[in-house]
Amino acid sequence: MKLLFIGGTGLISEAVSKLAVEQGHELYLFNRGLRNEWAPEGARIIQGDIRDREAAAAALEGYEFDAVVDWISFTPAHAQTDIELFRHRTRQFIYISSASAYQKPPQHYIVTEETPLANPFWQYSRDKIASEELFMEAYRSSGFPVTIVRPSFTYGDSMIPASVNSWRHPWSLIDRIRRGQKIIVHGDGTSLWTMTHNTDLAKGFVGLLGNSEAIGEAFHITSDEVLSWNQIYAAIGAAAGAEPILVPVSSDFLAAFDKDYIGGLLGDKAVSSVFDNSKIKRFVPDFKATVPFAEGIKRTVASFESRPDACTVDAAWNEHVDQILAAYESAKPTYTAIKFGSL
Numbered sequence: 001m002k003l004l005f006i007g008g009t010g011l012i013s014e015a016v017s018k019l020a021v022e023q024g025h026e027l028y029l030f031n032r033g034l035r036n037e038w039a040p041e042g043a044r045i046i047q048g049d050i051r052d053r054e055a056a057a058a059a060l061e062g063y064e065f066d067a068v069v070d071w072i073s074f075t076p077a078h079a080q081t082d083i084e085l086f087r088h089r090t091r092q093f094i095y096i097s098s099a100s101a102y103q104k105p106p107q108h109y110i111v112t113e114e115t116p117l118a119n120p121f122w123q124y125s126r127d128k129i130a131s132e133e134l135f136m137e138a139y140r141s142s143g144f145p146v147t148i149v150r151p152s153f154t155y156g157d158s159m160i161p162a163s164v165n166s167w168r169h170p171w172s173l174i175d176r177i178r179r180g181q182k183i184i185v186h187g188d189g190t191s192l193w194t195m196t197h198n199t200d201l202a203k204g205f206v207g208l209l210g211n212s213e214a215i216g217e218a219f220h221i222t223s224d225e226v227l228s229w230n231q232i233y234a235a236i237g238a239a240a241g242a243e244p245i246l247v248p249v250s251s252d253f254l255a256a257f258d259k260d261y262i263g264g265l266l267g268d269k270a271v272s273s274v275f276d277n278s279k280i281k282r283f284v285p286d287f288k289a290t291v292p293f294a295e296g297i298k299r300t301v302a303s304f305e306s307r308p309d310a311c312t313v314d315a316a317w318n319e320h321v322d323q324i325l326a327a328y329e330s331a332k333p334t335y336t337a338i339k340f341g342s343l
Contacts, residue, residue: 001210002026004063004090006050007071009038012096012154015198016069016205017043023206030059038158053081060089067092067209074124079131083138092145092215094208095135099152099220099275100125100268109192109272113150113218113279121267132218139216147208148218152275155296156198157303158310162236163229163269164254164321169314171304174240176318182325183244186251186265189230192272196223197291197299204277207284214283222275223289229269235294239301249328257324 008017008029018040020027027043029036036045048059050072068090070082079095086093103116104125117132119125138144155161160170164184177183204221208214227235230246237244251270254261281287291299304310 001066002028002064003209004028004030004046004060004065004068005071006030006069006073008043008069009036010071011156011159012151012198012201013069013071014038014040015156015202019199019202019206020209025209028063028065030056050078050081053085056081057085060085063089065090067094069094069096069209071096073131075127076130076134079134083134083144087138087142087144090145092147092210092212093135094147094149094205095131097128097132097148097150097218098125099150099222099273100263101128101132101150102273104267105271106273110274110276111220112276113220119267122263124263125267136216145215147211147214147216149205149208150218150220151201152194152196152220152222152273153269154196154198154201155300157300160236160297160300160304161195162233163265166314166317169312169317171311172314172317173236174301174304175311175313176321177237177240177244178242180242180245181318182247182321183233184249184254184321184324185229185233185246186249186254186270187229188248189233189246190228191270192226192274193229193232193269194222194226194273194275195232195293195296196221196289197293197296200289200291203289204280204284204287207287208280211283217279217283219280219283220275220277221280221287222277223291223293224275224277225289225292226274227293232293235297238294239297247325247328249324253328253331254324257327258320 003025021040021042029043030046033047050056068086101117102111103118117129135146139146163186166172201221233244251265255266
């Protein structure tokens, strides 16, 4: 197939790009050329900025594709641009939504594609929901060939996944564990979660490309392995070669201390999420996630260690964690939790 990925060099998309090329597809990447070290050999680069609609249309003039994937569409405005740009340029358009769009708090801890979409805690998720609605309306009214994919927490060589870590300097968590400093685990660490290696997600994702039966449908693609957050941090510690010193801190307290945690915790990781992958397995019968987290995180740590320039430590984040721990120890009896009605 002839494929176009908008972006294509990020955490999730680089694994999909690599697998698509390995399977013999003709892959074009449309991006600004800032991360092309993650582009697979054989991919063709079209340099441009999808946020500049007119310039993007000019750069794509004359191209048609079997499938287009926009990895960097986050708002309804981005979605509308995609609909206008690709209405007559592709047989299938895959929109990357998010599993955080599913109902929070959930009615049931097992999530299917039929779980309602509602997240009062996180604007990011509400924008994904609104974008899905735009695409589906375009599908219903004019046949826009959309397929929706909702990844959950996906990691790989460039991501050390945790509920509390530095986003820009993820090695900070490994450094802190190895130095014997305390690590925050939200809640009591017993809520259930699903970690998915990007190479596993790629297998299900590539199986949807060019699949006409997937048009008008939505899918999540995750591992079937279910772990508590205590188990997740234990596996990260084992990969780091040191046992983490875990301090349970209430998610409500974290959100009250820093509003940046409202979305990522109360709107996502604070609640148990176990994904039923029956639907993706029906549409892609060969799909099976095969990388257990204990193995995958060892690969991740090894990848960082092979790239010393990636092993950077965020001093401001370390100070932030210490401030949270000090405040929690002193305020445990008296802090006021964020309630739904106060958002």
